[in-house]
Amino acid sequence: MTVSPGATLRDLRERKPLVHQITNYVVMNETANATLALGALPVMAHAREEVEEMTRLAGALVINIGTLSPHWVDAMLAAGKAANAAAVPVVLDPVGAGATTYRTETAKRILDEVDVAVLRGNAGEVATLVGVEAEVRGVESMGVGGEASELARAAARGLGVVASVTGAVDHVSDGDRVLAVANGHALLGAVSGTGCMSSALTGCFLAAKRNEPLEAAAEALAAFGVAGEDAAVDAKGPGSFHVNLYDALAGLDPSTLDGRARISSE
């Protein structure tokens, strides 16, 4: 295991991987700009007619069910299978799983039919998918009774993924090891779509480090968290924080990132 967000970021910026995102309407511009600011290339494409071809061009596929509907779910499944066939790693963001039956079942169906490398969600969403009792309320504020570290481990084992459970402290597990990431800032919770951005950036890191999904997922969260810390410095509220976040992602310095990342084994 080598955890070095700085090294991965440097590599990612050199290779500029294409990250195919089938994501929700609310955050498309935001995740595209976060991807671009970090140093990768976003592409959004959702038509059944082209998703497989687009996915095969990509370094990673990010599936986000934030505003799902049947045509989109079909495309997500087709893209996921094409990604699997082409060995393109897949990130799933199960936005709102637990809030409605349709979301929960769609997330489960994708996990069932597609080999997902990293599942990135909040505690409520992940708990729903792994069968743990959780309080779910909308998509912005979800709590969970259990312990986040154990939840990540249980989800990874139960679902056969790297589980990346974000919160005040993030927990990433491959079912065996758990990495805790203690970067970030409270203002990240005040902007819609920051969870989705963290999934997009997970795709970017995974594209650059596909054989170490646990490390890639933790590094992505550390990098995003550090950018959040930088963005908060001069923020006057969620609007200016949001703007600063792109500046901060673009300004992330690979040479200092490892020193600032608060990643620890649990």
Added chain:
Amino acid sequence: MTVSPGATLRDLRERKPLVHQITNYVVMNETANATLALGALPVMAHAREEVEEMTRLAGALVINIGTLSPHWVDAMLAAGKAANAAAVPVVLDPVGAGATTYRTETAKRILDEVDVAVLRGNAGEVATLVGVEAEVRGVESMGVGGEASELARAAARGLGVVASVTGAVDHVSDGDRVLAVANGHALLGAVSGTGCMSSALTGCFLAAKRNEPLEAAAEALAAFGVAGEDAAVDAKGPGSFHVNLYDALAGLDPSTLDGRARISSE
């Protein structure tokens, strides 16, 4: 009648109601972030498969026809009916009614099949729906021949709603009383989606004060207008104003809001 935007805002921030929005592609991120900045929780969901379930979780439903299409209209109607059955108050924003037959007829159909608590639109849109002659040009700049205060009253009576007609001065009526709201700033007209934001915030206030929709609608516009005034202070143009608007919404102070709100009975 008790008009106190400060008290409602304080209550809203404590309860953090979930506000279900079926809105247009152009402004989804913007209305989500405005909702979150104010202190409520936005959720966007438009699939026929889940809208009823999502609406029943919500404190208010906001329907906005800005980029409508048949599947979306079906979902709006289904969600509206579910909201009515569950006593969840409904806000309708008839974006562009009058510009095309499809928009006008869809807005009328929703008003016909759903019990709408508050209709929030500009003078041209509302005039179209109540049958008054109006000049309609696009969705950003619409004028109307009549008197806005009378238009609000006529719309409220004719359509059986609280009519919230926004403009340089806003007029909100339940068909009997009319409240005029004189907050705001010209730059609100220079940013796309501020009308949609005002509808989203109307949903937030309505979730906190469902039994007084007239007051809730006026309070929402006053709060939004005050935020607009604050956002304009350091703005260099529509871009920085837009950013400042989220900071200003988050920074709204319940203890000074009533004093700054310019709400009067007409």
Added chain:
Amino acid sequence: MTVSPGATLRDLRERKPLVHQITNYVVMNETANATLALGALPVMAHAREEVEEMTRLAGALVINIGTLSPHWVDAMLAAGKAANAAAVPVVLDPVGAGATTYRTETAKRILDEVDVAVLRGNAGEVATLVGVEAEVRGVESMGVGGEASELARAAARGLGVVASVTGAVDHVSDGDRVLAVANGHALLGAVSGTGCMSSALTGCFLAAKRNEPLEAAAEALAAFGVAGEDAAVDAKGPGSFHVNLYDALAGLDPSTLDGRARISSE
């Protein structure tokens, strides 16, 4: 030939043309706000049920295939034909042509069935459509082997359009003359959707100067480039640049724009 972005901008701001945009989910808010900041009126409508009626109200139609799907393509074709019948000029932005067969074929089909006034794309996209060999990678970074000036001329001749090929220097051709536009800033490449904005602004200028599409297209790029230069002055990265861009578009001064525009004949 009269090239005067300042005069066209002044005229456009007086007349405030409605610019109908059938564009992608990623950039809708951005192109709407860029249109509004410049001084025109954006309207987004994509339903087959209303696009023809909406297009007939407009001063220009902008078709952008960035997140296409069959229903949308049907609407683009219907709107394009309605625009032709009503003599409303059409701009096509073939986002990602060359990346997937579906995009390439859709762009070709639109060019075949609709009389497109201006084709605005990057070198890779335009080269694909005119049959020149090109390296295509995603939608953000595309290179091309040939010479951009010759590519623009060849595309204009081969496709029967004004070809507007953007890059570090932009080249606009009607098949005979070529205008090079040397305004802009590297940060425009760091924000998602700036290409789409340039297409939207091309629609604005074309609405104000429909009989001179070559000049209108070049003027639009010069105006956008000058705004990019202004936006870069205080930018700390792509986030603040993006915000400044709207301020700069709104702040464009018609009386100095001609002197700042770097448009030359090639």
